[in-house]
Amino acid sequence: MCHVVVNDQIATDVGYTTERMQMLEEEIAPRVIRAREMLQESLMDLVKDHPIESIAVKEITDRAGLSRNTFYTHYQDTYHLPR
Numbered sequence: 743m744c745h746v747v748v749n750d751q752i753a754t755d756v757g758y759t760t761e762r763m764q765m766l767e768e769e770i771a772p773r774v775i776r777a778r779e780m781l782q783e784s785l786m787d788l789v790k791d792h793p794i795e796s797i798a799v800k801e802i803t804d805r806a807g808l809s810r811n812t813f814y815t816h817y818q819d820t821y822h823l824p825r
């Protein structure tokens with residue numbers, strides 16, 4: 743799992759330059775966007791047939807083909823997932 747350090751001092755301490763940090767952010771962004779879109783689409787599909795209160799995170803992630811860990815990396819719960 744890759745974590746992007748946003749603090750310049752920490753980035754400098756581990757040997758990353760500001761330019762390297764920008765490159766890492768650009769590399770990660772498309773993957774993050776795709777994961778969020780997949781989770782949102784899965785929720786939208788499930789909401790068509792079930793009330794949101796009855797939809798489990800596992801149902802969303804199974805439909806999206808992603809792990810629950812990925813879900814919780816981006817969202818606190820189903821109510822925080824944009825619809």
